[in-house]
Amino acid sequence: MRRKAVVTDIQRFSIHDGPGIRTTVFLKGCTLACRWCHNPECIRPYPEIGFDSRRCLGCFECERACPREAILREPEVRIDRLRCDRCGLCIAACPSGALHRVGEARTAGAIREAVLRDADHYRQSGGGVTFTGGEPLRYARFLEPLVERLHADGVHVTVETAGAVPYEGARGCLLAADLVLFDLKSMDPGVHRRWTGSDNATVLDTFRRVVRDGVRVVPRMPLVPGVNDGRENLVATAQLLREHGIGNLVLLPYHRLGEGKLRRIDPPVDPPALHSATPEDLERAAGVLGEEGIDGLTPDQPCPV
Numbered sequence: 001m002r003r004k005a006v007v008t009d010i011q012r013f014s015i016h017d018g019p020g021i022r023t024t025v026f027l028k029g030c031t032l033a034c035r036w037c038h039n040p041e042c043i044r045p046y047p048e049i050g051f052d053s054r055r056c057l058g059c060f061e062c063e064r065a066c067p068r069e070a071i072l073r074e075p076e077v078r079i080d081r082l083r084c085d086r087c088g089l090c091i092a093a094c095p096s097g098a099l100h101r102v103g104e105a106r107t108a109g110a111i112r113e114a115v116l117r118d119a120d121h122y123r124q125s126g127g128g129v130t131f132t133g134g135e136p137l138r139y140a141r142f143l144e145p146l147v148e149r150l151h152a153d154g155v156h157v158t159v160e161t162a163g164a165v166p167y168e169g170a171r172g173c174l175l176a177a178d179l180v181l182f183d184l185k186s187m188d189p190g191v192h193r194r195w196t197g198s199d200n201a202t203v204l205d206t207f208r209r210v211v212r213d214g215v216r217v218v219p220r221m222p223l224v225p226g227v228n229d230g231r232e233n234l235v236a237t238a239q240l241l242r243e244h245g246i247g248n249l250v251l252l253p254y255h256r257l258g259e260g261k262l263r264r265i266d267p268p269v270d271p272p273a274l275h276s277a278t279p280e281d282l283e284r285a286a287g288v289l290g291e292e293g294i295d296g297l298t299p300d301q302p303c304p305v
């Protein structure tokens with residue numbers, strides 16, 4: 001079993017990742033690569049050096065500091081991943097903070113310690129911790145004993161997943177969690193593959209089995225105009241939920257605010273030509289779901305548990 005997980009961030013006082021006030025732990029590494037991802041720095045499973053061109057002064061102190069000639073001028077800073085051993089000397093030399101570490105390997109004990117800092121707030125608000133990413137179920141065997149330890153500490157645990165993980169390996173972690181936020185992207189395997197890099201067979205299998213095993217599941221859908229907001233997909237999703245006795249779907253409106261991050265990872269990725277979901281898009285999608293007997297909820301409504 002792995003002894004550490006790569007964490008990109010531990011955010012305190014979150015209110016959209018489950019009930020109450022929560023600490024959200026972002027684990028690095030994903031089994032999908034959604035083109036609209038808001039956390040693209042969480043896709044690759046290892047620590048990286050991030051570069052923010054908005055802060056760069058063009059001084060190339062980083063190039064002088066690098067012992068492996070891994071800093072390239074193309075014409076702005078670019079890191080050759082094959083040469084870089086992530087020693088961090090360029091970060092220390094950078095006067096502006098344009099270079100930074102993305103992801104740090106942490107033990108379960110260190111994560112638990114960070115989570116317990118806000119235990120009083122969880123008790124008062126009915127909150128807890130949410131493991132997200134990336135795909136936290138990549139770390140299922142690491143997380144399972146940590147979830148049990150946090151339960152012994154009296155902490156409610158939510159796992160947010162896209163479900164693209166074989167159920168056998170993830171089951172123990174999913175059964176241990178108090179709540180699973182399960183993202184459904186598209187019911188069409190071709191659309192799913194085009195936009196996430198993988199079809200939806202594993203996602204749907206994991207969804208069906210986790211619900212059948214009695215885990216408390218809140219389904220969610222990132223609503224991406226032009227990708228998955230068509231009537232056909234909404235009706236098919238509603239049918240899946242009805243078949244499993246679930247009466248609601250949280251709609252997460254896609255917004256373009258995360259696109260800046262795509263240019264801060266390496267190799268920089270061009271944002272997809274998508275537009276943000278508007279209140280009208282949400283209303284229309286909720287209307288279709290309503291006709292199908294499913295309540296379409298927005299993230300600012302209380303978590304339906």
Ligand code: SF4
Binds near residue numbers: 070087088091
């Ligand atoms: S982390 Fe080290 S090897 Fe990598 S680019 Fe920076 S100085 Fe060079």
Ligand code: SF4
Binds near residue numbers: 062094096097098099
């Ligand atoms: S040291 Fe920092 S500010 Fe200077 S060129 Fe490198 S990344 Fe840019």
